[in-house]
Amino acid sequence: MVLGLVLNAGVQAEPVDFSLPDVQGKQRNLSEFRGQWVVVNFWATWCPPCLEEIPDLVLFHERHQAKDAMVLG
Helix, strand or coil, X not given: CHHHHXXXXXXXXXXXXXXXXXXXXXXXXXXXXXXXXXXXXXXXXXXXXXXXXXXXXXXXXXXXXXXXEEEEC
């Protein structure tokens, strides 16, 4: 819901570049995905709401990855 509100408000800001390891351990920078819609999701295995939303994020990624949209989480 918050994402929808932000998108509808027309809010734009220059993203802060940061890096995190991917599942293979390689450092990835947010700037590598410039020009794409990126949903960044920080979660933890001990967080029940986080685990509950993972299937929806996976589905979003699968449906939209060919349209220059992806989920990093």
